[in-house]
Amino acid sequence: MSSREQLSDFLASIERRAYKHAMFAVRDEAAALDIVQDAMLKLAERYGDKPAAEFPMLFHRILQNTIMDHFRRQKVRSSWLSLFSSFTQQHADEEFDPLDVLEDEDSPSHAIQPDANLQQSQLLSIIEIALMSLPTRQREAFLLRYWDGLDTAETAAAMGCSEGSVKTHCSRATHALAETLKQKGIDLSWESN
Amino acid sequence: MGIKLNLDDISRLLNSSASNLSSKTADGLHAARCAALQHHQAEQPTHVKAWLNEHGIIGHHASHHHKTLNWGLAVLLAIVLVGGISYWQNAPEVDHSELDIAILTDDLPVHMYVD
Numbered sequence: 500m501s502s503r504e505q506l507s508d509f510l511a512s513i514e515r516r517a518y519k520h521a522m523f524a525v526r527d528e529a530a531a532l533d534i535v536q537d538a539m540l541k542l543a544e545r546y547g548d549k550p551a552a553e554f555p556m557l558f559h560r561i562l563q564n565t566i567m568d569h570f571r572r573q574k575v576r577s578s579w580l581s582l583f584s585s586f587t588q589q590h591a592d593e594e595f596d597p598l599d600v601l602e603d604e605d606s607p608s609h610a611i612q613p614d615a616n617l618q619q620s621q622l623l624s625i626i627e628i629a630l631m632s633l634p635t636r637q638r639e640a641f642l643l644r645y646w647d648g649l650d651t652a653e654t655a656a657a658m659g660c661s662e663g664s665v666k667t668h669c670s671r672a673t674h675a676l677a678e679t680l681k682q683k684g685i686d687l688s689w690e691s692n
Numbered sequence: 693m694g695i696k697l698n699l700d701d702i703s704r705l706l707n708s709s710a711s712n713l714s715s716k717t718a719d720g721l722h723a724a725r726c727a728a729l730q731h732h733q734a735e736q737p738t739h740v741k742a743w744l745n746e747h748g749i750i751g752h753h754a755s756h757h758h759k760t761l762n763w764g765l766a767v768l769l770a771i772v773l774v775g776g777i778s779y780w781q782n783a784p785e786v787d788h789s790e791l792d793i794a795i796l797t798d799d800l801p802v803h804m805y806v807d
Contacts, residue, residue: 503732510728514721515710532720539728547732622695623705645699646706673699686696 505551510539513555516647517562523630523638524566534569538562555649559657563639622685629679633672636660640668641676 514535521531538561546557630638636658643654644665655662677687713721794800 503729506732507725507729510725514725515713515718518713518717518721519706519710528717532717532724535721536724536727539724540731543728543731619705619708622697623709626702626705627709642706646703676702680697684695687702688696688698 506543506547506554509551509554509558510542513558514539517558520562520639520642521566523627523642524635525569526631530569534562534565538565541565555647556653556657559643559647559649560659563658625680625683625685626676629676632679633675637668637672637675640665641672644669 517535517538518531521534522528525531525534538558541561542554542558546553549557630641633641639658640654643649643657644651649657651662651665654665658665673687680687791800791804794804
């Protein structure tokens, strides 16, 4: 049985990544925060007595389910709204264009900034947008495997699918990312440092 | 841009992104963690559980007397339940035939509409 301190340490170590996971999925800061809070509460309430070693997989599973619940609720809400009102969010159906959030380097109105921090933030913006454009399951698999560092079996357990599916999702996600980044002049290689 | 990246670079960039969250978001996450810890079940017995445990109804201290009492309460509850169901099934039906006839022949008194 894990102690309160172990749970606290785990949640502190995972909270920022969990928030980013949720943000990539829902693209809404308030909703992402709610999702993380719900996931934390569920872990503490239902699985707080589990060994600390089981927390990562349990938490990721809860987090993914909470994100799915969010989309289900959103779908029901939007269907009711479309039934009773003609007022719908105009931005929801708009195509999310990565170019909207990038700085135009060719524009004469903007001076070229050689600052490394700026380049990194632009790079990060491109990567985050590319990740957001991935299908949900591919993004989950990619982030769990290559960012959270789970192995294939752990990722499969967290996602509730087979290891073969995880490999397929990861492969497709990496190829899609490489393709998207290539269009921005970035070469993505598979090798680690 | 002409930049080469590998998966480790992406992981590193995402890490830097996660560590540079706004203070508002960080505060929100901290509050969420504190709220979750208050619900940690391992060290947070509910008041009902605590009362039952204290009075020996559950837990390791449940005495023979309390076990008998529990069984008695369970039997009493079962009797009440069975009695209620049998009464409900055998309840006398109200005869509505006169009322139906009155409705069909338009002889329904006015006060019935008020009811």
